[in-house]
C-alpha cells in the first residue's frame with residue numbers, strides 16, 4: 001500500500017439542468033472520501049467557462065485548478081450520463097484540455113441513464129477516448145439505471161446494494177492507481193512528466 005494517499009479527482013460530466021448525474025456523482029464522491037487510501041476533489045463541467053473560439057491543450061492553462069489536479073493525480077473517476085448512447089460534448093471538451101497529465105493513470109467510469117442499462121453503452125463509448133488520453137481503465141464500473149428514481153429529494157441513495165458495489169469499484173481503482181503510481185515512479189517511460 002502506498003504511504004501517501006492516492007489523489008483521485010472525480011469529474012461530473014454533464015451541465016444539464018436537473019441532471020440526475022449530480023446526485024450520483026455526489027454519492028460516489030462521498031464514498032471516495034470515506035476511503036482512507038483516497039484523497040479526492042470534485043470537478044463539475046459546469047464550472048469550466050470554455051471559450052467558443054478555441055479548443056484543446058492550447059487552452060489547458062486557462063483552467064489551472066484542473067491542470068494542477070490532473071498533474072498530481074493518480075487516477076480519475078468520470079461520472080457520465082448516457083446521451084444517445086454517447087457522452088456529453090462538454091465532458092469531451094473538458095478532458096481534451098489536457099493530455100500528458102493523464103498518461104499511465106487509472107480511470108474508472110460511472111454510467112448514469114434513464115434506461116435500464118445504467119450507462120453501459122456510454123462507458124463502452126468512452127473506452128477508446130480514454131485509451132488515447134493515456135488513461136488505464138479499470139474493469140469495475142458503477143451503473144445507475146433509472147437514475148431519477150434512485151435518490152430521494154435530499155440526494156440520499158435509496159438502494160443500499162450500491163454500498164457493496166462501490167466498495168468493489170473503489171477497491172479495483174485503488175489497486176490500479178497504486179500499481180500505476182509505482183510504475184510511474186520506478187519504471188522509466190518517455191511519457192512521464194518530470
Ligand SMILES: Cc1cc2nc3c(=O)[nH]c(=O)nc-3n(C[C@H](O)[C@H](O)[C@H](O)COP(=O)(O)O)c2cc1C
Nearest residue numbers: 016019020021081082083084085112113114115147
Ligand atoms: C440528449 C439526451 C440523450 C439521452 N439519451 C439517452 C440514452 O441514449 N439512453 C438512456 O438510457 N437515457 C438517455 N437519456 C436520459 C439520461 O440518461 C437521463 O437523463 C439520466 O438521468 C442521466 O442524465 P442526466 O444526468 O442529464 O439526468 C438522454 C438524455 C438526454 C438529455
